[in-house]
Structure formats: C-alpha cells, structure tokens
Amino acid sequence: MRLRGIRRSKNVEVRRGGGRAGKAGGVGIVGLLAVLAIGYFTGIDVSPLLNGGGAVQTQQGAPVSQADDKATQFSAQVLATTEDVWTKVFREQLDRTYTPPNLIVFSGVTQSPCGGASGATGPFYCPADQKAYLDTSFFTMLSQRMGAGGDFAAAYVIAHEVAHHVQNQLGILPKVDAARRQSSKVEANALTVRLELMADCLSGIWAANVQGLMERGDLDEALNAARKIGDDHLQRQAGQVPQPHTFTHGTSEQRARWFGRGYDSGNVGQCDTFAANQL
Structure with missing residues (x-):
C-alpha cells in the first residue's frame, strides 16, 4: 500500500505501558475465539496522529520501540484514508455528514468503557466512546500467527473497525444490540455474523475507494486476511470441528465474498446483510 505522502489523521491517541498517554503529532490514538487467545476485529460483543509531521508523544517513561512507532504512524495514515x-x-x-472515530493505539493493556483491552483481545470498536482500539503488536500476530501478512491486510483490520463505527453512526449497531439482548445465544450469534459480514462489505467499499494507493497483490492480501479469520478456519486451526451455531463472524468464504461485494459495487446499499436471504 502506497502511503508515502498520505497525511496522518489527528484522531489518534497513543497509550503506552498500560497508561493513558497523550496524543500524537502536536494535537495529540467479543467476537473473541478464546481457543486461539486472539480477538478479531470487534472483540466487544455489541456485536490520528501527526499533523503532517513531528514525533509521537507518549506517556513519560514508557519505552517506544521502532516497531511500535512504525505501526502507530501506519495506523494514523490508514485512518486518514x-x-x-x-x-x-x-x-x-447517504446525504449525511460523517464524523470519524478516534483510534486508540496502545501497547500492553488499556481500558475502555467496553472493558479491558490487551493483545489477547485483539482490535475492537467500542460504541460507548466511539473509539477503536488497536494493540501495536497485533500486526505482527496477524502475519506470523495467522498467516495474513502484508500492509494491506493490516490496513483491512483498521478499515473493519472503522466500518463498525459507520454502522454505529447509521444506527445499525444499537438496533442489533437491542435485538440480541432479546434473543437466545444461537440467535444472537447469527445476528452478530450478519453485523460482521456487513462490516467486511463496508471494508470492501473503503478498499475500492483507495485503489490509487494499492499495489500489486494488495487485494489478495485483504481477501486472504478475510479468509484467515473466518470462524470455520479458526476452529479447524484450533483442532475443532466447525460448529456453525457458535460462529460470530462468518465463514472464510462468506467473509471474503462480502468484502468482494463491497469492493466490486462500492455501494453501501449492497452491504445490507440483514436483508439477505442467504449469507
């Protein structure tokens, strides 16, 4: 992904060493499958950084590795897109005004209104504060432990969390959450799957609109990442027989297909998984 020359979002808060840190750049960044100890994309079950330049400001005394700094700045640029x-x-x-979320980039552990966050919970969006949370170590985990390497795969992670914010702004997230509270566990899981597949489709719309920044192989990276975090694939990787009634994010095939649907159409109306008879 070609990000050279791309601005860095100001809507990023950086937290280091488990603390509440400052902002970056002058202005100041549970669909968890416990069997793998990694959360994927919306870990919470309601289911930016530099102003053109400058250095990352972090909590005093907290060490910042080169990898952390690189991941933070990468995240700020992707968030800007x-x-x-x-x-x-x-x-x-939609004839509406978009209000972007803040992205909390942290290392170690941090807190959110939706609960604690760590490398084990993975990236998630918290509708209570309208912020997305991302541990800087997750990109390495995505590549080394999940087999979904590449910068565009990492960008897809951020785009997916932002897609949940889009759902929140459109009023979809609270409606689904209310429906799940009145449903059985299996029914709630099925609603969550539709929510996640919609977010994959919305991520595809983002990808379609940043084609000018894409390099050879980038689309394949995103589709590979979508497949690697399918519930059926993850359960097989954990040595289990896939149990569809436990799925919360959809199969590998479904995730890749809905991402592709958003990418090919570029149309929000094509991402209505709740109106689809078959996922």
Missing part, C-alpha cells in the same frame, strides 16, 4: 473515503461516501450516497 478511511476519513476521506467515508466523508465522501456519506455525502454522495
């Missing part, structure tokens, strides 16, 4: 895309899509397709 989501801001540009969804501002445009909201205006042109």
Whole structure:
C-alpha cells in the first residue's frame, strides 16, 4: 500500500505501558475465539496522529520501540484514508455528514468503557466512546500467527473497525444490540455474523475507494486476511470441528465474498446483510 505522502489523521491517541498517554503529532490514538487467545476485529460483543509531521508523544517513561512507532504512524495514515473515503461516501450516497472515530493505539493493556483491552483481545470498536482500539503488536500476530501478512491486510483490520463505527453512526449497531439482548445465544450469534459480514462489505467499499494507493497483490492480501479469520478456519486451526451455531463472524468464504461485494459495487446499499436471504 502506497502511503508515502498520505497525511496522518489527528484522531489518534497513543497509550503506552498500560497508561493513558497523550496524543500524537502536536494535537495529540467479543467476537473473541478464546481457543486461539486472539480477538478479531470487534472483540466487544455489541456485536490520528501527526499533523503532517513531528514525533509521537507518549506517556513519560514508557519505552517506544521502532516497531511500535512504525505501526502507530501506519495506523494514523490508514485512518486518514478511511476519513476521506467515508466523508465522501456519506455525502454522495447517504446525504449525511460523517464524523470519524478516534483510534486508540496502545501497547500492553488499556481500558475502555467496553472493558479491558490487551493483545489477547485483539482490535475492537467500542460504541460507548466511539473509539477503536488497536494493540501495536497485533500486526505482527496477524502475519506470523495467522498467516495474513502484508500492509494491506493490516490496513483491512483498521478499515473493519472503522466500518463498525459507520454502522454505529447509521444506527445499525444499537438496533442489533437491542435485538440480541432479546434473543437466545444461537440467535444472537447469527445476528452478530450478519453485523460482521456487513462490516467486511463496508471494508470492501473503503478498499475500492483507495485503489490509487494499492499495489500489486494488495487485494489478495485483504481477501486472504478475510479468509484467515473466518470462524470455520479458526476452529479447524484450533483442532475443532466447525460448529456453525457458535460462529460470530462468518465463514472464510462468506467473509471474503462480502468484502468482494463491497469492493466490486462500492455501494453501501449492497452491504445490507440483514436483508439477505442467504449469507
């Protein structure tokens, strides 16, 4: 993904060493499958950084590795692309104004209104504060432990969390959460699957709108990442027989297909998984 020259979002808060840190750049970044001890994308079950330049400001005394700094700045640039895309899509397709989320980039552990966050919970979006949370070590885990390497795969992770914020702004997240509270566990899981597949489709819309930044193989990286975090694949990797009634994110095939649907259509209306007879 070609990010050279791309601005860095100001909507990023950095937290180091389990503390509440400052902002970066002058202005200041549970669909968990416990069998793998990694959360994927919306770990919470309601289911930016530099202003053109400058150095990351962190909590005093907390060490910042080169990898952490690189991941933070990468995240800030990717977040900026989501801001540009969804501002445009909201205006042109929905006749609405988009308000971007904040991205909390942390190392170790941190707290959110939706609960604690760590490398084990993985990235998630918390609708209570309208912020996405990302441990900087997750990109390495994504590549080394999940077999989904590449910078565009990492960007897809961020785009997916932002997609949950889009759902929240459109009023979809609270409606689904209310329906799940009145449903059985199996029914609630099925609703969550539709929510996650919609987020994959919305991520595809983001990807379609940043084609000018994509390099050879980037689309394959995103599709591979979508397949690697399918519930059936993860359960097989854990030595289990896939149990569809326990799925919370969809199969590998479904995740890749809905991402592709968003990418090919570029249309929010094509991402309505709740109106689909078959996922």
